[in-house]
Amino acid sequence: MVAGQRNTADGVNVDVSMKIEIWSDVACPWCFIGKRRFESALENFEHKDGVEVQWRSYQLDPSLPEQYDGSETEYLSQMKGMPEAQVRQMFDHVKTQAAGEGLAYDFDKVVVANSFTAHRFMHLAKEHGKMDAAKEALLSGHFEHGENIGDIDYLVRTGVVLGLDEAEVRGALEGDKYAAEVRADIAEARALGVTGVPFFVLDRKYGISGAQPAEVFAQALRQAWGERSPLTVLSGTNDDGATCGPEGCN
Template identity: 65%
Template sequence: MKIEIWSDVACPWCYIGKRRFEAALAEFPHRDAVEVKWRSYQLDPTLPEHYDGTELEYLSTRKGMAPAQVSQMFDHVTEQAKGEGLDYRFDQVVVANSFTAHRLIHLAAQHGQQDAAKERLLSDHFEHGKDIGSAEYLTALGHDLGLNAEEVAELFTTDKYADDVRFDFEEARALGISGVPFFVIDRKFGLSGAQPAETFTAALNQAWQETNPLVLVNTADGEACGPDGCPV
């Protein structure tokens, strides 16, 4: 069973959704047969490489939200994140374009480190105030993940993996995805948003049953007990 997850490393609900999905997957009896693939998505592709302002200022000025409304949203999301063991610090968030970070995730995927890269980027962005658009930061992250230094350096001298990121964007549009996180199971089931773990569990079970239906063989030949008792 293949699960594709469209998300942006600059999306606070995407990290919460990741945790809730992971909780469900950890309890799923067929988890070893599940392939998880992270897909790229950008909430604001027009964002400059670096934005000179806070997250509150960014949402207030570029998104047209009232500062009080933004602060209230921060409090709500922070509380939801805390319930998943995450420590969001919106006052320290560095607003930056996430395109190169997504390219790094694609590079990491080539070396079996996709989930580790996604996890670090989300945590560093929302919990540790790291600049996810900084070449220095992304280079250091690549080193921490054990990626080849020359391959990481190519992210800043070439457009390698840019087409892969854009392909994910196009796939999202084709599937009608307009917000993240968005979870797609075997291209048959779609779940939008940071759903409760119970919802993910139900979706995993339903998808598994439809993909691996129970086949009954020679049902008329064997003796069995039923509502009216057992045969003599």
Template identity: 60%
Template sequence: MKIDIWSDIACPWCYIGKRRFERALAAFEHRDEVEVVWHSYQLDPTLPEHYDGTEAAYLATRKGLPEEQVHQMFAHVAQQAAGEGLDYDFDALVVANSMRGHQLLHLARESGVADQVKEALLRTHFVEGGDIGDEEVLVRIGVAAGLAEQDVRDELASGSRIPAVRADVAEAAALGIQAVPTFVLDMTYAVSGAQPSEVFATALEQAWAASRPRLQQLADGDACGPDGCAI
């Protein structure tokens, strides 16, 4: 079974959703037969490479909300993250365009280390206060996951995988995806948002059963089986 996940690095619910999905997948009987593919999505592709201000100021301006309300939102999200063992630090968060991080993610997909890179990007952004638009930060993440340093630097300089990032975003639009995270199971079932692990567990079971239909017995008669024949 294949699970395609659309997610943005700059999405706090995407990290929480990743944790909840991982818990469900770890308990899934057929987990070794599941392929997970990470896809790119940008919540704000118009964001400059770096925003000269705090995350609270950025969201208040973009959404037209008072900063006090934004901080209340942060408190709620941080509480949910803490429940998944994630220590979010919105005060230290560096607001940056996520495109370069997605370029690194696509490079990682080609080498089979996308999950490690995705995890590191999210942790860097939400927990460690790192700059996901900074070349040295991205090189460190890539090298730690086993990528060649020069390959990472070449991609960041050339932008050769930007079309692949945009293709992911276009595919999300074609599928009707308007929010992230969105988990698509066998391109048939979708789970939107950072749902509880129990919801993911149920979705995995349903999608697995649907992809392997059983014959409906219309009539029984005399026959032979492994234990012998009917007499």
């Protein structure tokens, strides 16, 4: 178990008994859905005040340029070798699942861009205790509002909204600050055998792959609480446990 304390939003120290690491990419549609489902399970978990959540970086396509000159449909069609009509059908399924979690995806607005700078921004936000808020803002910006997650000006504006210093954010992103931290997260995911995201690691005991239903997360939280064992990937039986990998999203 992870020992120590953390500060809650109101400044009260609570014992941290379990750490949950979530590998995900800002450019992953199932990662936002998985975030909502996990949050639902955690909200109803009786030991939620003893849980520390940490976001870890992962890139589905590190080879992307800063911005792809084309639509999300065109990009996935090219990457997966699928007809555009089939890609749009896949989007419809994802949009339906997202809507079930209160998310309004608009794939026609999505700006296809490399997510590396966004991950560096996330690590900067972590230094200020704003990592979860940054993750929420970037996922919503990307999938619901058509923002360019590779654009430094957008990331700076987002940082200011979160209460970060504009000059600090711009200085970090215009340089290469936090690049090593992003690469370390990706390397650790590789070492753990992560091949798709979202991927949830509970106290380094259990791994959960995909945007599983809230009930699966709830069961895993109960099972992992107070237990010690080697990391075991828990397989869900529901088709909603979908992931995105280097070859695209399921």
